[in-house]
Amino acid sequence: MIRLENVSKSFTLHNQGGAVIPVMEGATFDVARGECIALTGNSGAGKSTLMRMIYGNYLTASGTLKVGDVDVARAAPREILTLRQHTLGYVSQFLRVVPRVATLDVVADPLLSVGVARDEAHDRARDLLSRLNIPHTLWSLSPTTFSGGEQQRVNIARGFAHDFPALLLDEPTASLDPTNRETVMGLIEEAKARGAAIIGIFHDSEARMRVADREVNVSQFTPRRVA
Ligand SMILES: Nc1ncnc2c1ncn2[C@@H]1O[C@H](COP(=O)(O)OP(=O)(O)OP(=O)(O)O)[C@@H](O)[C@H]1O
Numbered sequence: 001m002i003r004l005e006n007v008s009k010s011f012t013l014h015n016q017g018g019a020v021i022p023v024m025e026g027a028t029f030d031v032a033r034g035e036c037i038a039l040t041g042n043s044g045a046g047k048s049t050l051m052r053m054i055y056g057n058y059l060t061a062s063g064t065l066k067v068g069d070v071d072v073a074r075a076a077p078r079e080i081l082t083l084r085q086h087t088l089g090y091v092s093q094f095l096r097v098v099p100r101v102a103t104l105d106v107v108a109d110p111l112l113s114v115g116v117a118r119d120e121a122h123d124r125a126r127d128l129l130s131r132l133n134i135p136h137t138l139w140s141l142s143p144t145t146f147s148g149g150e151q152q153r154v155n156i157a158r159g160f161a162h163d164f165p166a167l168l169l170d171e172p173t174a175s176l177d178p179t180n181r182e183t184v185m186g187l188i189e190e191a192k193a194r195g196a197a198i199i200g201i202f203h204d205s206e207a208r209m210r211v212a213d214r215e216v217n218v219s220q221f222t223p224r225r226v227a
Pocket residue numbers: 011021023041042043044045046047048049050
């Protein structure tokens with residue numbers, strides 16, 4: 001479902017004399033449907049960079065980076081938007097809060113945008129918000145004023161609302177209490193069971209061992225720096 005072949009990337013620091021910093025070289029691996037792989041490696045190895053490349057936030061210098069049939073390394077912006085709408089979900093650590101939109105609509109939005117009927121989308125959103133222990137009284141309010149933990153859980157609910165065939169998870173259990181952590185582990189296991197291909201960064205090693213089928217150590221793709 002997700003296939004990387006010889007993917008490389010460098011950053012050009014325009015404000016520092018155009019210095020070019022290679023950060024990724026020859027990244028090659030794939031993720032099958034129903035499989036979860038964990039990106040590991042030292043701090044600075046390039047885990048977040050790789051996730052952002054797969055999501056199309058960072059340009060890929062060379063190689064192929066396929067999600068389904070789409071080569072993200074070469075796709076036009078419009079194709080990437082369609083991919084994000086239908087195929088590739090991303091649960092980041094923080095919610096990008098849209099002012100004045102009710103929490104229920106924030107969570108239902110990914111479903112509404114792929115044409116799911118309003119009632120069905122709201123039922124799914126209610127179910128997720130209940131499972132993630134967001135009090136009923138908050139559902140009609142914008143999450144703007146919610147606590148950090150509540151915003152994180154709203155973000156997770158939104159990320160799991162649509163059954164994306166491929167999912168990127170950036171520290172999905174970070175700073176959750178044990179009950180909510182368990183719920184998120186359950187959501188990941190359900191996504192795997194329905195056939196989602198998942199790539200995650202899990203600093204929580206227990207979570208990683210439980211849900212990941214394999215680890216891919218990104219340090220092997222970090223270019224060697226010549227001293
Ligand atoms: N926007 C950017 N501009 C320039 N360099 C960057 C940029 N983003 C990341 N880097 C560099 O790319 C390398 C990889 O960073 P990245 O954040 O992907 O590592 P990581 O493995 O996710 O680390 P951590 O576990 O600490 O989050 C680092 O050397 C970092 O300085």
